[in-house]
Amino acid sequence: MTQPSTYGGRPMAPAPGAPTPELLVARFRAHARRLTWSAIVLIGVAGAAGYFFGNLPAPLEDWMLLTAAGVVVVFLVLLPFLRWWAHIYTITTRRVIERGGVLAVRRRELQHVRGYTVQVRRGPLQRIWRTGTITLTNGVDAPLRLTNIPSVELVHEALVDQVEVNQILAHRDGQALPPTANAAPPVPPLPPAP
Numbered sequence: 001m002t003q004p005s006t007y008g009g010r011p012m013a014p015a016p017g018a019p020t021p022e023l024l025v026a027r028f029r030a031h032a033r034r035l036t037w038s039a040i041v042l043i044g045v046a047g048a049a050g051y052f053f054g055n056l057p058a059p060l061e062d063w064m065l066l067t068a069a070g071v072v073v074v075f076l077v078l079l080p081f082l083r084w085w086a087h088i089y090t091i092t093t094r095r096v097i098e099r100g101g102v103l104a105v106r107r108r109e110l111q112h113v114r115g116y117t118v119q120v121r122r123g124p125l126q127r128i129w130r131t132g133t134i135t136l137t138n139g140v141d142a143p144l145r146l147t148n149i150p151s152v153e154l155v156h157e158a159l160v161d162q163v164e165v166n167q168i169l170a171h172r173d174g175q176a177l178p179p180t181a182n183a184a185p186p187v188p189p190l191p192p193a194p
Contacts, residue, residue, distance in 0.1 A: 020169065025091040025158055030148040031131045035084060038077045045069050045077075089146050091158060094166070096136060098144060110136055110144050112166035118159050120152060134159070 049069040053062055079102075087100035098108045110116060116138040126132050132152030136144040136159070149155050 020093070022095075023093045025093060025162065026155065027088060027090045028150065028155070029084065029088055031129055031150045032084065033129055033131075034148065035081060038080045041076045042073060045072050089149070091155070091162065093162060096144065096146075096159070098146070108144055110138060110141070112162045113170045114138055114140075115163060115167060118156060118163075120156050122152065126152075132156075 046069075049065060052065055056062065056065060082102050086102050086105075088098075090097040090099070094112060096110045096112070100106060116136045119135040119137070120132050121135070122132040126148065129150075130152070131148045131150050134146040134149055134152065134156060136146070146155070
């Protein structure tokens with residue numbers, strides 16, 4: 001027996017009333033261009049430390065230079081990188097999840113089935129880098145902003161598709177199922193007592 005084919009490579013819709021598994025659609029971070037200044041600082045600190053190592057004036061020592069370079073690298077390179085790395089956006093077949101924070105992790109979710117508006121904003125620099133900011137608003141919770149998203153058109157299309165599919169499945173599952181041929185006929189109510 002062969003599997004039925006689908007249109008456009010989409011997975012088959014589950015049977016009415018059947019539980020639907022939550023599948024990962026996309027997982028991404030903001031565009032890495034915000035780390036440009038960190039990379040420039042790292043190159044500058046490495047060059048300056050290499051140039052001044054062993055060539056410092058009399059009262060300063062090499063360990064002071066290395067300590068200062070280490071502090072600058074930790075605060076201006078490592079911490080911004082960890083902050084960028086820890087902020088993740090996840091789109092599944094049921095919800096959008098924003099997770100961020102290095103020490104204290106915060107998490108926000110927005111269900112597709114509840115429906116929301118998708119607004120895309122792209123500034124001039126974002127157009128150059130092909131990124132954008134997506135704002136998801138459901139009218140009840142605070143808006144969920146996905147900032148500096150790479151391939152923003154593709155993410156926008158995926159979000160709209162997921163909302164549409166979840167709305168259709170919720171409507172279909174909310175409808176009464178037609179009786180099957182093998183089901184017993186309904187029992188008529190008893191007549192009132194005389």
